[in-house]
Amino acid sequence: MRDTVPYRPKAGEIPTRPGVYRFRDESGRVLYVGKAKNLRSRLSNYFVPLRSLHERTRRMVLTAASVEWTVVGGDVDALQLEYTWIKEFDPPFNVKYRDDKSYPYIAVTLADEAPRAIVTRRANIPGAKYFGPYPKVWAAQETLDLLRTIFPTRACKDSDYKRAMATGKPCFLGQIGRCFGPCSGTVGIAEHRHHVDEFVAFMQNQDSRIIDELERQMREAAAAQDYEQAARRRDQLAAARSFFEKTAVVLRDSVDVDLFGIEHDELSAAVQLFRVRKGRIRAVRAWTVDKELDVGLGDLVDSVLQNVYGGVESPPAEVVVPELPDDAEALQSWLESIAGRRVRLKVAQRGDKAALLETARQNAAHALMLAKTRRSADFTARSQALEDIQEALDMADAPLRMECFDVSHLSGTNIVASMVVFEDGLPRKDEYRRFTIPEYADDTEALHQVLTRRLAYLRGDGPGEDGANGTDAPEGEVPAGDGVPADDPATTGRRKKFAYRPNLLIVDGGEPQVAAAARALEESGVRGIRVCGIAKRLEEIWTPESPFPVVLPRNSEALFMLQRIRDEAHRFAITHQRQRRKRDIGSVLAEVPGLGPARVKELLRHFGSVTRLRSASVDEIAEVKGVGPATAEAVHRHLHPEPAGR
Numbered sequence: 001m002r003d004t005v006p007y008r009p010k011a012g013e014i015p016t017r018p019g020v021y022r023f024r025d026e027s028g029r030v031l032y033v034g035k036a037k038n039l040r041s042r043l044s045n046y047f048v049p050l051r052s053l054h055e056r057t058r059r060m061v062l063t064a065a066s067v068e069w070t071v072v073g074g075d076v077d078a079l080q081l082e083y084t085w086i087k088e089f090d091p092p093f094n095v096k097y098r099d100d101k102s103y104p105y106i107a108v109t110l111a112d113e114a115p116r117a118i119v120t121r122r123a124n125i126p127g128a129k130y131f132g133p134y135p136k137v138w139a140a141q142e143t144l145d146l147l148r149t150i151f152p153t154r155a156c157k158d159s160d161y162k163r164a165m166a167t168g169k170p171c172f173l174g175q176i177g178r179c180f181g182p183c184s185g186t187v188g189i190a191e192h193r194h195h196v197d198e199f200v201a202f203m204q205n206q207d208s209r210i211i212d213e214l215e216r217q218m219r220e221a222a223a224a225q226d227y228e229q230a231a232r233r234r235d236q237l238a239a240a241r242s243f244f245e246k247t248a249v250v251l252r253d254s255v256d257v258d259l260f261g262i263e264h265d266e267l268s269a270a271v272q273l274f275r276v277r278k279g280r281i282r283a284v285r286a287w288t289v290d291k292e293l294d295v296g297l298g299d300l301v302d303s304v305l306q307n308v309y310g311g312v313e314s315p316p317a318e319v320v321v322p323e324l325p326d327d328a329e330a331l332q333s334w335l336e337s338i339a340g341r342r343v344r345l346k347v348a349q350r351g352d353k354a355a356l357l358e359t360a361r362q363n364a365a366h367a368l369m370l371a372k373t374r375r376s377a378d379f380t381a382r383s384q385a386l387e388d389i390q391e392a393l394d395m396a397d398a399p400l401r402m403e404c405f406d407v408s409h410l411s412g413t414n415i416v417a418s419m420v421v422f423e424d425g426l427p428r429k430d431e432y433r434r435f436t437i438p439e440y441a442d443d444t445e446a447l448h449q450v451l452t453r454r455l456a457y458l459r460g461d462g463p464g465e466d467g468a469n470g471t472d473a474p475e476g477e478v479p480a481g482d483g484v485p486a487d488d489p490a491t492t493g494r495r496k497k498f499a500y501r502p503n504l505l506i507v508d509g510g511e512p513q514v515a516a517a518a519r520a521l522e523e524s525g526v527r528g529i530r531v532c533g534i535a536k537r538l539e540e541i542w543t544p545e546s547p548f549p550v551v552l553p554r555n556s557e558a559l560f561m562l563q564r565i566r567d568e569a570h571r572f573a574i575t576h577q578r579q580r581r582k583r584d585i586g587s588v589l590a591e592v593p594g595l596g597p598a599r600v601k602e603l604l605r606h607f608g609s610v611t612r613l614r615s616a617s618v619d620e621i622a623e624v625k626g627v628g629p630a631t632a633e634a635v636h637r638h639l640h641p642e643p644a645g646r
Contacts, residue, residue, distance in 0.1 A: 004048075005050075005061055007067065015039050016038050017039065018036065018037050018072055019036060019072050020036075020072065020085065021036065021070075022068050022069070022085065022089075024066050024068070032094060033082055033091050034082065035081070036078070043069070075333075076334050078330070079306070079327065086306075095289055095290070096290040105119070105121070105131060105140070107129065107131075108129045108196065109128050110127050110196070111127025114181045114192055116156070117196075146239045152187075155173050155179040156172070156173045180192075214233055215233075218233035256276065256277050258273060258274070258275055258276070258316055259360050260273055260319070261274070261364040262301065263364040263367075268288060268289060268290050268291060268368065268371070270289070273286070273308065273360070288368070289303075289304070301322065305321070314338055315338060315343050321346075322347065322361065328345055381557045382424070382561070385557035386398040386425055389558045392552060393532055399504035399530070400503055401422070401500055402423075402503065402565060403420070404505075404507070404565045405506070405507050405508070405517075406508040406572075406573040407443050407447060416434060417450040417573060418432070418433070419434075419569070420568045420569045420572055427568060435453065447509075451524075452523065455521060458501060458524070503530065504531075506531075506569075507531075510533055510540065510542050510549075515544060531544055532550075535549070539559060599626050603624055603635070614640070618636045
């Protein structure tokens with residue numbers, strides 16, 4: 001591999017000032033846009049020897065044919081220009097937002113003669129003030145109906161308003177008591193504008209003291225025997241109480257904050273935004289992100305904030321994120337320029353905000369899992385994934401049956417392996433298998449053992465799975481939903497275990513693991529099966545015949561499917577390993593007098609394995625919940641019996 005690319009600029013040509021850079025391909029298409037405090041320092045990172053670059057960064061650099069830059073006045077200018085160019089060029093290697101929703105907002109058309117509040121998805125109404133977003137249209141409409149009861153404002157269309165004002169006849173909604181603008185004939189333009197200003201002020205502050213004010217006005221009207229006014233205030237009071245009851249109090253009344261929970265992996269991310277106003281969660285927004293380059297959490301935060309606040313939304317006084325990006329100061333200044341006031345960008349370390357941020361992160365984790373589940377259930381996406389895997393690995397046929405293997409152990413003990421099966425892109429949990437490995441050298445040797453045992457079944461002389469010594473001795477039923485060992489077809493009519501040939505064998509790992517799998521396949525004499533490995537850190541696909549990995553696009557369905565089968569194999573192996581560890585420690589401790597299941601469970605949770613428990617002192621064992629000095633002494637004595645004859 002060559003050291004660098006031919007379009008690399010000379011170091012002296014690149015300025016050391018802040019700026020924004022663009023990589024372009026041969027056709028002039030912008031591939032990637034980035035910003036830097038020091039352009040020379042940042043761009044030099046792309047032109048180091050290619051072998052030292054991250055695989056996906058190397059792919060971008062090799063795809064590009066030129067790089068150009070623009071010097072700006074400072075970090076904030078760089079951030080603003082980067083945002084503008086990303087929106088203009090939509091570069092394929094920048095973070096992609098797969099939010100297929102257009103969230104509804106409540107917009108107040110302040111530029112109109114008689115402004116009205118509407119629920120809309122449009123983000124470019126001239127002179128409008130936006131509030132939201134809301135998760136559903138019905139939630140926004142329900143909120144607006146309540147607020148119109150408190151602040152009577154115009155509800156009719158512009159055409160109805162113009163007709164009513166020209167003819168002097170109330171608009172239709174005004175006739176039925178649903179519109180409260182000048183077109184209804186009940187208020188003038190100036191008085192209506194006052195109601196609109198109150199509406200906007202309340203939406204900005206959402207001060208619960210309005211309840212006390214409405215209650216005071218109701219009592220004063222009743223005392224003056226103005227019962228119609230008292231009835232109106234009563235209805236407004238009920239609407240105000242209903243408005244505040246619909247949102248939970250999570251922070252102090254004076255707190256306005258946006259909290260961003262982010263969960264991400266090598267390929268994608270999910271973002272959960274909690275909007276808290278006056279201590280109450282007013283809106284929740286969620287979306288997913290595709291990562292083409294392997295960006296860290298800080299860079300992801302930077303991109304997410306630009307995406308959220310670069311449109312109609314204005315940041316509150318405080319924005320809480322899971323990690324500050326490198327250009328946090330510039331990003332905070334940019335947010336302040338949008339809000340027109342001071343904005344704090346921070347990470348919550350402890351307290352209520354940290355707890356709420358963790359809730360947002362958990363919601364993001366669930367959303368990421370759900371997005372992957374829905375994606376894997378899409379027939380079109382599965383078909384595309386299988387075709388892409390076939391093309392990427394140069395296979396004669398699509399891999400309709402894939403088997404993936406993973407090894408799990410705890411410091412060299414309780415060594416197990418898993419085999420998971422995907423047919424037509426979907427898991428076949430009844431075909432999953434678990435292996436116990438009696439002797440352990442390293443992970444590659446363990447993979448070789450397991451694959452040798454599995455491939456032997458394709459010759460008809462398999463030694464059996466699930467056994468520690470080569471006998472066909474299944475270890476019992478695995479948990480529901482995780483598959484069970486196949487039964488004898490002579491008695492059940494079910495197909496023989498391992499009867500179907502896989503098109504593709506996948507191992508969790510890189511070159512060493514793939515070499516071990518290829519060696520097992522070669523020794524077995526079985527032909528027509530493809531082998532590959534997926535390395536977790538960089539999500540690279542390794543094959544036995546190439547010294548370089550196959551790099552799939554970060555947002556490709558093929559990489560998503562390979563990642564999912566690898567993660568499923570890892571989960572299944574870990575589950576089995578933990579079950580064995582639990583049985584081992586349980587059997588050892590079951591003989592200790594006075595030690596019941598509850599204390600055994602606590603010891604397992606605390607130490608994790610018999611090996612670690614054996615190395616613990618009496619005092620360390622006594623620290624376990626529910627285990628006193630006497631019991632700790634008994635456990636220690638049982639694990640360290642005195643030699644015979646003493």
